[in-house]
Amino acid sequence: xxNDRNTNTFWKNVAxxxxxxxxxxxxxxxxxxxxxxxxxxxxxxxxxxxxRSLQGEKSPELRKVIIDKLNSGTYDCNICLEEISRNDxxxxxxxxxxxxxxxxxxxxxxxxxxxxxxxxxxxxxxxIDYELQYYCFCGxxxxxxxxxxxxxxxxxxxxxxxxxxxxxxxxxxAERYREN
Ligand SMILES: [Zn+2]
Ligand SMILES: [Zn+2]
Ligand SMILES: [Zn+2]
Ligand SMILES: [Zn+2]
Numbered sequence: 001x002x003n004d005r006n007t008n009t010f011w012k013n014v015a016x017x018x019x020x021x022x023x024x025x026x027x028x029x030x031x032x033x034x035x036x037x038x039x040x041x042x043x044x045x046x047x048x049x050x051x052r053s054l055q056g057e058k059s060p061e062l063r064k065v066i067i068d069k070l071n072s073g074t075y076d077c078n079i080c081l082e083e084i085s086r087n088d089x090x091x092x093x094x095x096x097x098x099x100x101x102x103x104x105x106x107x108x109x110x111x112x113x114x115x116x117x118x119x120x121x122x123x124x125x126x127x128i129d130y131e132l133q134y135y136c137f138c139g140x141x142x143x144x145x146x147x148x149x150x151x152x153x154x155x156x157x158x159x160x161x162x163x164x165x166x167x168x169x170x171x172x173x174a175e176r177y178r179e180n
Contacts, residue, residue, distance in 0.1 A: 062097065063171030070099075070152045070170065079104035079122060086152040089134035089143070096124035097171045099153075102134050138168035 069075035075084045077100045084090055089102040098121065100108075109119035109128065118127045136144040136155040144155050154168040164173035 059172035060174065063169060063174075066097065066099070066170045067151050075099060077101045077104050079108055084152075086146045090153055091132055091134065092137060092153075092170060093121045093123060093126075093128075094130050095126045096121060098123035099170065102132065106132055136168050137170045140168065 066075065070084070073083055073085060076082065077084050078098065079100055082101075084099055084101060090099050091102050091105050092099045100122070105122075105128070108122055109132065112119050118129070120127050134143050135141060136153055136157075138155060138157055138160045140157045140160060141155045144153065146152060147154070147156065150156065151170070153170065157168050159166045159168060159173060161173045161175065163175040166174050
C-alpha cells in the first residue's frame with residue numbers, strides 16, 4: 001500500500017517534472033518566438049529605411065526636372081495650367097516642391113479655406129503652413145528680381161539649409177544623398 005503510494009508520488013513527481021519541463025520548454029519557445037518576431041520587426045524597419053532612402057535618391061532627379069522646366073519655360077502651374085515664367089510671382093510647396101503662381105495658390109486657398117479646413121496644397125494635399133509671399137527658393141530674398149543666367153526664382157546665395165551644399169534652388173535639398 002505504502003509502496004503503491006510511494007510509486008504514485010514518484011509518478012506524480014515525474015508527471016509534475018515533465019509538466020514543469022514542458023512549461024519551461026514552451027516558455028523558452030515563446031521567448032524565442034518573441035525574439036524572432038522582434039528581429040523580423042527590426043528587419044522590416046531596416047527595409048523601410050532602405051526603401052525610403054531609395055526614394056530619396058530620386059530627389060536629385062526631381063530637382064533637375066524642375067530646374068530644366070523652369071529654364072526652358074515649360075513648367076506649368078497645375079491650377080491655371082499656364083506656364084510659370086521668369087517674371088511671375090510663385091510659391092513652392094515646402095512639402096512636395098510643386099510650384100504654382102502665387103495668385104493661383106492664393107485664390108485656391110480662399111476658395112478651399114471657407115469650409116473651415118486649413119488650406120492644403122493642391123498637389124500633395126498637405127496643409128499649407130508657410131507664408132504665401134513671393135520669395136526666392138531659399139527664402140533669403142523677398143520679391144527677387146530675375147537674374148540673367150540663373151534659374152528663375154533663384155538667388156545667388158547658398159541654400160539656407162545648412163546641410164545642403166547647393167546654391168538657392170527649387171526642389172529637394174542635396175543633403176542626405178550623394179549625387180553623381
Ligand atoms: Zn497659375
Ligand atoms: Zn505640396
Ligand atoms: Zn535664394
Ligand atoms: Zn537646399
